[in-house]
Amino acid sequence: MELLDRYLQAVKKHLPWKRQDDIIAELRANLEAQLEDKESALGRPLTQGETEDWLRQIGPPIRVAARYQPQQFLIGPALFPTYWFVLRLAFMWSMIIYAIVSALQIATQTPNGAAVLVAVLRAPGLLMTVAAWVTLIFAIIEFAAAHYPEKCPEIAGVTADWSPGTLPPLEKEEAGGKKPRSFAHAVAEEIFGFLFLIWLLLVPHYPNLLLYLLLGPGVFYLPVTPFQLAPVWVAFYWSVVALNVLQLVWRSVDLARGAWQKSRRLQHIVMSAFGLIPLGLLATVRDQVFVTLKHPALDQARYGATVDSINKSIHLSALILCAIAVLSLAWEIGQMSVDAYRKRVAAVR
Amino acid sequence: MTAPDNVFENLRLELRRGCLTLAVLAQLRQEHYGYTLRKALAERGLEIDESTLYPLLRRLETQGLLASEWREEDKRNKRFYHLSSDGERIFGQLLGEWRAINASIDNIL
Numbered sequence: 001m002e003l004l005d006r007y008l009q010a011v012k013k014h015l016p017w018k019r020q021d022d023i024i025a026e027l028r029a030n031l032e033a034q035l036e037d038k039e040s041a042l043g044r045p046l047t048q049g050e051t052e053d054w055l056r057q058i059g060p061p062i063r064v065a066a067r068y069q070p071q072q073f074l075i076g077p078a079l080f081p082t083y084w085f086v087l088r089l090a091f092m093w094s095m096i097i098y099a100i101v102s103a104l105q106i107a108t109q110t111p112n113g114a115a116v117l118v119a120v121l122r123a124p125g126l127l128m129t130v131a132a133w134v135t136l137i138f139a140i141i142e143f144a145a146a147h148y149p150e151k152c153p154e155i156a157g158v159t160a161d162w163s164p165g166t167l168p169p170l171e172k173e174e175a176g177g178k179k180p181r182s183f184a185h186a187v188a189e190e191i192f193g194f195l196f197l198i199w200l201l202l203v204p205h206y207p208n209l210l211l212y213l214l215l216g217p218g219v220f221y222l223p224v225t226p227f228q229l230a231p232v233w234v235a236f237y238w239s240v241v242a243l244n245v246l247q248l249v250w251r252s253v254d255l256a257r258g259a260w261q262k263s264r265r266l267q268h269i270v271m272s273a274f275g276l277i278p279l280g281l282l283a284t285v286r287d288q289v290f291v292t293l294k295h296p297a298l299d300q301a302r303y304g305a306t307v308d309s310i311n312k313s314i315h316l317s318a319l320i321l322c323a324i325a326v327l328s329l330a331w332e333i334g335q336m337s338v339d340a341y342r343k344r345v346a347a348v349r
Numbered sequence: 350m351t352a353p354d355n356v357f358e359n360l361r362l363e364l365r366r367g368c369l370t371l372a373v374l375a376q377l378r379q380e381h382y383g384y385t386l387r388k389a390l391a392e393r394g395l396e397i398d399e400s401t402l403y404p405l406l407r408r409l410e411t412q413g414l415l416a417s418e419w420r421e422e423d424k425r426n427k428r429f430y431h432l433s434s435d436g437e438r439i440f441g442q443l444l445g446e447w448r449a450i451n452a453s454i455d456n457i458l
Contacts, residue, residue, distance in 0.1 A: 026427075027403060029383070029428065031384075032425065033427075063400065338442075
């Protein structure tokens, strides 16, 4: 009996305090009656080992007590899909806003690698804070819906006047049987786009970030070379930054409108057209000067021909790239026009 | 336990859960306290763990399907349960539903 008392005492500790005495009294009566039955069947009291086996079969005190608790949800199954959807949106927008603010701060203040590292390391904390707030709000909604069902009968978008007509249009497979872009794919593109923009904004302050990619370890010999970049590269750089900003804003608007699965053909053509601007800057640069000598008076005789050769090569490359980009753009516009014409014809038939 | 065993066990528990409620309501057309109810169900082939049955009685009482009272029997205070008037009505409805499902399953099989 001592073991049964200890068992009931352990169960009691995990019961709701308002009802624990009542529940324990009932449980004791039931278990004592069961014990009496067992003992009268055996014709002797249960041994310590037999009692242990019997109580083990009933279950651990915490599990037995848990069965007396009402089923509880922080966020129940009816509300959970809405919660998950809102949480993903909150994650995405908080990261986008955070990335913009961080990029602007890094670009306008004295930028350094530590500032970028701090911005990246702060991101998980921000996501946790966002998740905590969204979860808290939904837990309050769940609590209100559970305790005052008459005051909030329709939650989680489950309304009586729901209409199938409000369903989104059927998702079409892209050409070649490819699946449409997923939300995660679209968000990942956006995040990597912002990270690329941050990197791009750091380049003027840390040119090696870019030059190391182009020249590898050769970048460490640049300070001792007699060459330097001409001012046209500044205009080229800012036009590339503007192009990236435009693309990110466009994608953000698509995400906000829930249109990330729509065909991006028009977007691609517009971006290709704007992409001609930086190439055009290089192709039309005055006197075709891309690289100059740091000390023309000293080095003109020795490196003048090399500089001319580099400038001509870069100019020729820019012209070729420009021509390819124009032809590619014209081809895409032509294809889009043909497709649009075919669709119109099919619609008329 | 393997994954298919686990799936079977979950489905079995799901299937049993509703049936147990129906069996308890059916048995409590006569008054019982927890232990004698468990014995009566076991005698009719339905074994239920203590840790499942006793909390279930509490829940059904909270839902208004059972009524209970403390009474002394064999020099021991026990809580006796029986079907309430609401419980009788809902039991009738559940029984009809259960019979219809049973008949449908038989037809399908």
